Amino acid sequence: MHVNSENILSVKDLTKSVQVEDKTLVLLQPLNLTVAAGESIAVVGSSGSGKTTLLSILAGLDLPSSGQVYLKNKPLHQFNEEQRSQVRAQHVGFIFQQFLLINSLTALENVMLPAELANLTDARARGEALLEQVGLADRLDHYPSQLSGGEQQRVAIARAFIAKPDILFADEPTGNLDSKTGQHITDLIFDLNAKEGTTLVLVTHDAKLAARCQRQVEMDSGVLTEPTVEQVSNNAKTSNVESTKTQHHDVETQNSAAQATTPQVG
Ligand SMILES: Nc1ncnc2c1ncn2[C@@H]1O[C@H](COP(=O)(O)OP(=O)(O)O)[C@@H](O)[C@H]1O
Numbered sequence: 001m002h003v004n005s006e007n008i009l010s011v012k013d014l015t016k017s018v019q020v021e022d023k024t025l026v027l028l029q030p031l032n033l034t035v036a037a038g039e040s041i042a043v044v045g046s047s048g049s050g051k052t053t054l055l056s057i058l059a060g061l062d063l064p065s066s067g068q069v070y071l072k073n074k075p076l077h078q079f080n081e082e083q084r085s086q087v088r089a090q091h092v093g094f095i096f097q098q099f100l101l102i103n104s105l106t107a108l109e110n111v112m113l114p115a116e117l118a119n120l121t122d123a124r125a126r127g128e129a130l131l132e133q134v135g136l137a138d139r140l141d142h143y144p145s146q147l148s149g150g151e152q153q154r155v156a157i158a159r160a161f162i163a164k165p166d167i168l169f170a171d172e173p174t175g176n177l178d179s180k181t182g183q184h185i186t187d188l189i190f191d192l193n194a195k196e197g198t199t200l201v202l203v204t205h206d207a208k209l210a211a212r213c214q215r216q217v218e219m220d221s222g223v224l225t226e227p228t229v230e231q232v233s234n235n236a237k238t239s240n241v242e243s244t245k246t247q248h249h250d251v252e253t254q255n256s257a258a259q260a261t262t263p264q265v266g
């Protein structure tokens with residue numbers, strides 16, 4: 001695999017292990033992945049399979065143990081924390097599973113922070129507009145401790161959008177939301193994909209959300225797999241039969257057919 005400028009993300013032979021006491025725990029087996037600019041990709045898989053670990057490395061929040069990660073052709077695996085934080089400020093939005101809002105800042109201040117780090121001029125106006133879009137216009141001055149879990153989730157989503165990232169990583173973005181709010185947030189995320197060309201990498205257990213992505217990959221005990229073209233067409237033929245993976249990025253014309261089979265994920 002070579003680094004292609006059309007690929008916003010390019011991963012080669014990535015692994016992650018951690019040392020726990022005297023044992024080495026392998027969290028990610030060698031994996032390869034490329035994501036084209038503007039693509040949407042869902043990462044599915046059971047709890048503990050390594051999805052959050054993978055997302056953290058792809059977004060430049062953590063380093064791999066071995067292998068290469070290029071984001072916008074920048075070698076994150078060779079970058080120190082400061083260099084990686086610069087890449088994140090310029091290109092990356094991240095919605096964390098645990099939100100990670102700053103408790104001493106209001107909702108609006110939390111949302112404005114990435115815009116200020118990226119030196120955008122209209123941080124306040126954009127922040128207010130985004131909080132309105134996620135239904136929190138009357139919560140601008142509330143602190144995280146004054147917000148419910150679902151409201152904090154929506155602040156985190158507004159924060160991820162504010163600096164108009166080239167790529168958005170989201171770890172269970174609808175996990176804490178009721179289905180109506182979840183649907184609204186999903187629509188917002190895909191609006192961003194359609195209007196701004198933002199690449200989406202979404203970890204999700206939500207079958208509907210996964211089905212809206214162009215591609216699905218699955219994590220299983222640290223092993224990443226992607227359905228082959230053959231699997232995709234077999235799934236399309238056998239339509240309702242326990243198809244867990246029905247889409248592939250190389251098969252544009254099969255996307256609508258694949259979506260019609262309503263893949264079951266989780
Ligand atoms: N820093 C760490 N030290 C030890 N074990 C870890 C560490 N980070 C993650 N793990 C373990 O690695 C596995 C994958 O975790 P994670 O990526 O959070 O999975 P997922 O997001 O799919 O639920 C889990 O068994 C988790 O307990």
Ligand SMILES: [Mg+2]
Nearest residue numbers: 051052097171
């Ligand atoms: Mg996780």
